[in-house]
Amino acid sequence: MQRLQGDQERKKEKLGRSLTDALKLVLLIGLVVIAFGPSYSYSLIRLLYGRKWSDGEATKVLQCYCLYVIVLAMNGTSEAFLQAVATKEKLKRSNGSLLVFSLIYVIANVLLIRSAGAIGLILANSLNMILRIVYSAVFIKEYFKESSSFAFRACMPGGYEFVLLSGVATFIVERMYLNRDSFSATFTIHFSFGLFCFLVSAFVIYQKERPFITKIIRFREHAD
Template sequence: MNSPQQTVGGALRGIASSVLFQLLQRSITFISNVIVIRSVGEEVTGFFHVHLQLLMNIVYFLSREFSRRTIMRKYTDNLSKGISFSLITIIVGLIINIIALPILYYQAPEMKYALLSYCIHSIGLFLELIQEPYLVYMLLTQKHIFRIYCELPSIFIRMILQAILISLYPKYALIIQPTLFALSSLTIFISYHHSIKLPQIDIQMISFKSLKSHSDNLWLFGRQTLQKFLLQEGEKAVLIVTTTLTIQGIFSVISNISSLVVRFLFLPIEDVSYSLFSKIRQNKDELLNAFCSILKIILHLSLLILVFGPPYSKALLDFLYKNEEFTNNSYLLIIAFITISTIAINGISESFFHATATDEQLNTSNNLMFLFSIIYVSLCIVLSKLFGPSGLFISNIISMILRAFYSHYNIYQLYGHLPWKKCTPTKLTLVSLFVVFGINTYVSYIFSTQSFLCLILGVCLGFIELLVIWLCDKPFITSLKMFWNERKSSSPYDN
């Protein structure tokens, strides 16, 4: 039987592989997008990052989330059944794709090649959906390293071609981008097929009889998925209905910078942590130890983002895009960095609660989550009319704070008071962060017209702060070293 340290150590290694993949993937994508945005302007940017992205998120989220939650709830110790059940994602995703495409196209602005762009993008989404059994395999076995081998080369080539072709032929951008996406998705599927040997697929796992036996979990996680989707993607729907394509482009650029941080840092941690919490939820001491360790990572990262993000927002936008429309709206990026921290803390809190709660508690949570989603969408509509795009970020902050408080209230009901001293940074670390924030603010003011120099100084201060954390938060560093150096825990699926 694996020791607590081995279990948490294996999870941390899984987090590291997943974070490494996200870091490389998002970095490549981000650089390519910067080049594309400089070539096509705000309107095409809005179409790519709001309209096509909303279609992608509708299909992915509504088809994947509920099935993965069910798998992690029921089949963490049965690889064959877990992968077989994941086939439901492909079926549901295809249906949602067919329904969502005409609805979103009806709301799309009049642009040349818009319909063709939607159709090609939709094909690419289907090619992504059929990768689901392989993604579930990696999730259950924590072999996230396959994503680096199979996906990164294809993504790298796709992003290079996208940057080159759209720069050369910007008027065909709406055709080039989705076509490269579809070809890349096909290549990745072929790579997974040749690299991963799946266990025997039991088609009966998605039969009507089987689905009926899972009806409670499917209904529970299905409602949870729909409500979570409204909370995460409601702002894009509000944007499409209430704003112009130019404003959508500006908002999407700001939002994507913050999304880069969330996606490559916090979402992998949340996904792998949910898997870990689900597996060890019967062992209270091990469970709380894992939660406090991961929560401490989240708090450190969130504070670093708040200390370095807002002071350098204007310099970052000026350096990346050389576009006055984006630079003049740097206040949006400041609010976005605050939003990131609330998303991170809420994400790990909900991950822990949902992995450990009873079905009755989850059902109650889902009912309240519906209320949260209504509040969030209502806030988006009202605050966007009052404050413009910044109202969407403010709505998100309020929503995340409410959800985090609710999750921690439930955690308290389940486990009592948490050992917060194990979760929070040391006093010296907090003091150093406060001092560095003041220095960052001064540097960004003095070098406001020299964005590159300003960012270089910020990077130097960042390394200094990391060194201070290394020296001042010894319990945290010692804990990470201990977990990481433990002998790799054996997987039940390695035989």
């Protein structure tokens, strides 16, 4: 009995470390997208498709989609864990909750598309993902309540503050210096500042998360 209990505890510890790494990875990627995506959405569309599209709704849609990326990734990871370890009874309860969330999504979809168009569609999807993330988070907290192998705070990548600060800084620089009428000249300043912020953030994250990044690289090499 003690051996079986010990095996279960080791299994739960391994699951906790794996879930922490998975959530940390998607949060790291998502935070980078959130920090730099909205500030460079206009510039990207302007460079690829011209001013006709960048001055329209496309820029705002892409900015909102950058925010949607992180909730989509977090939901996929947390929900996959729930589906993998939950009992049949809890899976039935989860499916019932998903049905309720789907109904909320349909209602929000209709209302928000009417009032905000494509942006409303992204907001409705984001609301659906957030509800599902909260449900999965409650399950995960309950699953690890008697184990110290997992904590949500441990999922935040080191140096995330610098990434968010870079997002605020690039947003301010875009508003202050990027001129749509003199795009070619002012974009150089905007791009250079963003590149500098990205490199500083990458350096800080690497210094704080070197073991984690090394683990991901080795896992990738082993998978290949």
